Each structure stands twice: as C-alpha cells, then as structure tokens.
Amino acid sequence: MIKELMNLPLFDRIDCETLEHLIQEKQIYKRSYGKGATVHEQDTECSVMDVVCCGRLVAYSLTANGSETVVFEFGTGSVIGANLLFGGQNRYPMSIYCIDSCTLLHISKSGIETLLKEHDFVMQFVQALSMNSQGMNRKIAMYTQKSLRENMLDYLLALSTQQKSQSVLLPVTKKQLADYFGVQRPSLFRELKRMREEGLIEIANKKIDIKFLGEPR
Numbered sequence: 129m130i131k132e133l134m135n136l137p138l139f140d141r142i143d144c145e146t147l148e149h150l151i152q153e154k155q156i157y158k159r160s161y162g163k164g165a166t167v168h169e170q171d172t173e174c175s176v177m178d179v180v181c182c183g184r185l186v187a188y189s190l191t192a193n194g195s196e197t198v199v200f201e202f203g204t205g206s207v208i209g210a211n212l213l214f215g216g217q218n219r220y221p222m223s224i225y226c227i228d229s230c231t232l233l234h235i236s237k238s239g240i241e242t243l244l245k246e247h248d249f250v251m252q253f254v255q256a257l258s259m260n261s262q263g264m265n266r267k268i269a270m271y272t273q274k275s276l277r278e279n280m281l282d283y284l285l286a287l288s289t290q291q292k293s294q295s296v297l298l299p300v301t302k303k304q305l306a307d308y309f310g311v312q313r314p315s316l317f318r319e320l321k322r323m324r325e326e327g328l329i330e331i332a333n334k335k336i337d338i339k340f341l342g343e344p345r
C-alpha cells in the first residue's frame with residue numbers, strides 16, 4: 129500500500145515511516161465500492177478525507193420533484209471532503225455515490241493533521257482545495273449565467289479536445305448528462321434534436337459528430 133500511496137501526488141514526498149505509522153494506526157485505509165454504492169449520505173458528518181484511487185463518483189442533490197442534479201464529479205486523483213473536514217459546518221451538503229466501481233483511500237482527521245506538518249503535503253492539499261473550488265465555481269456559472277445550449281456546446285468542445293476528435297463518444301448516459309446540466313431528460317432531448325435539425329451535430333446513440341466546428345483539417 130505504501131507504493132500505491134507514493135504514486136499519488138499527495139503523498140509522493142512524504143516520509144515512508146510517517147505513512148507506515150498512519151496505515152498501522154488505521155488513520156489511512158483503503159476501501160472498494162461497487163457501481164451505484166453511496167459512499168456518503170447527505171447531512172452525515174464528514175470525518176474523513178477521501179482520495180479517489182480509481183473510478184468515478186458524483187455529488188448530487190435531489191430536487192423537490194425527486195429528480196437528481198449532479199453538482200460535481202470526482203475522478204481518479206480527486207479529493208473529497210477536504211473543504212468540510214475542518215469546518216464548523218462539517219456535514220455533507222449532498223450525497224456522493226459511485227457511477228463506476230471505485231477504490232478510495234480514507235484518511236482520518238487526525239491523520240490529515242499529522243500530514244499537514246509536512247510542507248509538501250500542505251501544498252498538494254491547498255491545490256486540491258483550489259481545484260474543487262474552481263470546479264464548483266464553473267458549476268455555479270453553468271446554472272446561473274449560461275443557457276442549456278451554451279453549456280452543451282462547452283461540454284462537447286471539452287470532449288472534442290479530450291478525445292482529440294470531432295466525433296466524440298459520450299462517457300455517460302443521456303440521463304446522467306441531463307443530471308449534470310441540472311435539467312430533465314425531455315429538455316435535454318429537445319435541445320439535442322434542435323441542434324441536430326440546425327446542422328450543429330449528428331447523433332447516433334452515444335456518438336456525436338460535432339459539425340459546428342466546421343470540417344476537420
């Protein structure tokens with residue numbers, strides 16, 4: 129497990145003896161979760177910080193009509209709970225569940241206090257807090273400043289860059305995509321249909337050909 133920890137940026141400069149001690153004291157431990165498993169329930173107390181070793185999770189809230197709105201997504205290397213662990217309001221504002229099979233490292237509050245004595249860990253910890261804050265700011269901007277179409281165009285552009293192609297595969301279901309944008313599935317389907325009719329995209333199941341960028345060179 130030490131070797132696995134050392135492969136993560138959070139721990140790659142931490143003394144092995146410190147990590148070994150924390151593992152032996154069960155201040156750091158690893159746990160696996162199946163697809164669909166809830167890791168943290170909304171309004172429960174945050175007592176550990178999580179580091180995603182593999183898999184994907186989402187933080188979601190339930191609307192008044194019972195539908196889900198995905199507020200944040202966590203992938204390999206993401207940190208969960210760092211912003212809550214030392215706060216006065218240290219309860220999860222949303223539930224967090226696995227959309228894939230996941231393996232997480234759980235680090236207790238006292239374990240984090242020990243690690244925060246290490247300068248290199250502090251810098252990585254602050255960076256993780258900053259990345260989570262930036263992600264939340266982007267989500268707030270999505271909900272308050274942009275239309276559904278603008279958000280979808282941004283999303284498809286990001287996928288095109290990531291997959292290095294104007295023909296992209298959606299990494300999620302259309303229901304999950306609707307949840308991500310905070311809309312009902314019919315609203316998403318209507319907008320996709322309008323974008324196709326206007327010649328902006330072509331759709332075949334999870335494959336989307338992006339036409340609004342022009343012909344690839």
